[in-house]
Amino acid sequence: MPPIASFAEDRTWHIASVSKILSPGLRIAWLRAPTVAQAWRLAADVHETAIMAPPLNAAVVADWIGSGVFQQLTTAVRxxxxxxxxxxxxxxxxxxxxxxxxxxxxxxxxxxxxxxxxxxxxxxxxxxxxxxxxxxxxxxxxxxxxxxxxxxxxxxxxxxxxxxxxxxxxxxxxxxxxxxxx
Missing domain, CATH: 3.90.1150.10 (Aspartate Aminotransferase, domain 1)
Incomplete structure (x- = not known):
């Protein structure tokens, strides 16, 4: 099903995470905010409380997305x-x-x-x-x-x-x- 964000883009925050899709240990998530300003504000708030996602985890997930491994893994999980x-x-x-x-x-x-x-x-x-x-x-x-x-x-x-x-x-x-x- 299409995400709610596709029906109300100007009012919806869409959050997804590798934790629920592949592995809780990766601790990588992403977000689509209604506006760039709201995304920057959230990024600043997150930085004040959590600093950042683990760089190695982010690099692994980015590589998996780019190489197609992420899709293979999600298919295997399904x-x-x-x-x-x-x-x-x-x-x-x-x-x-x-x-x-x-x-x-x-x-x-x-x-x-x-x-x-x-x-x-x-x-x-x-x-x-x-x-x-x-x-x-x-x-x-x-x-x-x-x-x-x-x-x-x-x-x-x-x-x-x-x-x-x-x-x-x-x-x-x-x-x-x-x-x-x-």
């Missing part, structure tokens, strides 16, 4: 994300979560009687990164229980399968809320 989404489809009810076809996260609403903390704590030793919805809430006392499940990162496909199998068992409609792992 292919891996699609493969991991296919693994998710084998172990979780497709009606039980929302995700993007090339995304590394799932959003899983839970039944009102579910204990998201228990699920998170049970899955932690199995390597599947799961966070309760309350972490993202402004008011943690309200809202429905849900989970954000990360299917990316350094987790192997085999460990992802094991974690998803357990998550599927814990969140199945007829599952008991207590599962013994012994």
């Amino acid at each position: 292919v891996e994300a699609q493969a991991r989404q296919a693994i998710v489809a084998k172990f979780l009810d497709p009606q039980g979560f929302q995700s993007q076809p090339e995304g590394y996260h799932l959003w899983m609403p839970l039944p009102s009687d579910a204990n998201s903390s228990e699920i998170v704590n049970t899955l932690r030793p199995h390597g599947l990164s799961v966070v309760g919805a309350d972490v993202f809430a402004v008011d943690r006392s309200s809202g429905s229980p849900a989970l954000r499940v990360s299917i990316g990162g350094t987790l192997s496909r085999e460990r992802l399968e094991r974690g998803l199998r357990l998550l599927g068992a814990m969140t199945a409609p007829n599952a008991t809320r207590k599962i013994s792992l012994v």
Whole structure:
């Protein structure tokens, strides 16, 4: 889809980063400001607080963009994300979560009687990164229980399968809320 900036160029700041596309460790981002003056003002503010992006990271990313490596890497990331989404489809009810076809996260609403903390704590030793919805809430006392499940990162496909199998068992409609792992 086209970015919002393409519809309201004079009022939109478009920010993108290599951190979400390729690797969090690169810490390189770019911005399109509505005007050159606003871009310079932001650059001055950033310089006062962060000095600059790591020069080696900036040079690597610039080289990757110029040489076409960046496009190859982003294609490989998309292919891996699609493969991991296919693994998710084998172990979780497709009606039980929302995700993007090339995304590394799932959003899983839970039944009102579910204990998201228990699920998170049970899955932690199995390597599947799961966070309760309350972490993202402004008011943690309200809202429905849900989970954000990360299917990316350094987790192997085999460990992802094991974690998803357990998550599927814990969140199945007829599952008991207590599962013994012994």
